[in-house]
Amino acid sequence: MNILVLIPASKKHKAELEGAAPDAEFAYSSIEAATDKQVASADVIVGNLPAARLHTASHLQLIQLNSAGYDKYAAPGALPADAVLCCATGAYGQAVSEHLFAEILAVMKKLPGYRDLQHSHQWDDLGEVATPAGANVLVLGAGDIGTHLAALFSAVGSHVTGVRRHAVTAQAPFERMATMDDLPALLPHADIVASVLPSTPATRGIADAGFFAAMKPGAYFGNAGRGDLVDQPALISALESGHLAGAAIDVCTPEPLSAGNALWDAPNLLLTPHISGFYHLPATLDNIVRIAAHNIRALQGTGDFRSRVEL
Structure with a gap:
């Protein structure tokens, strides 16, 4: 052989x-x-x-x-x-989950903003921050990566609901398990929505304007699954309007992102170039x-x- x-x-x-x-x-x-x-x-x-x-x-x-x-x-x-x-x-469960968890936490604590202030030599206070402790977290994709991510959020006191294609009984670290059909009812109550979904005909474009509008005002969005899950203009609009408090993404479309893409300058967005996995x-x-x-x-x-x- x-x-x-x-x-x-x-x-x-x-x-x-x-x-x-x-x-x-x-x-x-x-x-x-x-x-x-x-x-x-x-x-x-x-x-x-x-x-x-x-x-x-x-x-x-x-x-x-x-x-x-x-x-x-x-x-x-x-x-x-x-x-x-x-x-x-x-x-990839450990690597991708740790990266996305760190990104979301960084946005909640306004760390990218403080990094910008450091580079411009400014000693300013950016005000109130958020915490995942006690937050309702919705993890889209409850396989290996999603389970690792749920464990990280659970460890800091979040209440984690997993979302899968098919109904299953919830087991730790998930407090509840739901299906994609439940999303309209779940989104308005989630403080954090984190996706690690793969690219399939059923998931492409699912995070569109209606998806973000249904999310709780002041909520956070994260994506380390596939970029084609997200309608990027809709995400930018939700951030610019202040409806979302922030977002953290490791994937986008296209990849690499063109220099003139509006995603680069979206407010309260932390973007990394699809590096949560690999080696x-x-x-x-x-x-x-x-x-x-x-x-x-x-x-x-x-x-x-x-x-x-x-x-």
Whole structure:
């Protein structure tokens, strides 16, 4: 079995991967440097090789993505017949949740404003701030990332409601679990709405003018899921009018954001360039390698695949 690894693997990571298939031939490269010959001979690819290059992977049995998203790889004909597609759901919970929690808290405490004052050498008081303690928090997307995020808010005394596609019984750290159909009734009572939803036909554009108008005056909005969830002009309008007290987003459309986009100058908005995930937190790469090693074993008949995408 030939295994092509396209993620940055340390000595520790290589030992873990090779331990999952001692008899396999491993090749380590980068996405940019991987040759057509390597791709054509690979039985397993670990990493997000562009889907357009997979047409040459005639031996492919498993592709293990390093991302939680998988849209382009799940398209009809993207993979060879019978190839297994696994994503990295479960690897990003800590990294993305900590980033979004920190962003929202920073906006509530007006820290970006104080940073601006520091740069202009001004010693001013920006006034009253908000707290997540006792706040009603709505987390859109109650999977791995959403559960990590709920735990962070719960730890500081927030009351957290999770929102999923399908109804389930609430378990800690969620006090309540609801469905997307419940959003109109939930939005007016939420002090913080934080989304980690993926991009799907059902979620694209869901945070529109009506969504923001339904939110509680003075509430906060955060998004670390996908940028196409949000109608950005509607978000800007809600911030400019003062209906929203602030927003924190790590994703937007397009990416990268053009220099002239109005989102840059929206008031009380903290924007980061889609960096909450990837490998910025070393534990994330460790998690991806762990998932990949598990699925390499599963390909050999040892257990079930983890984070498998049903095609």
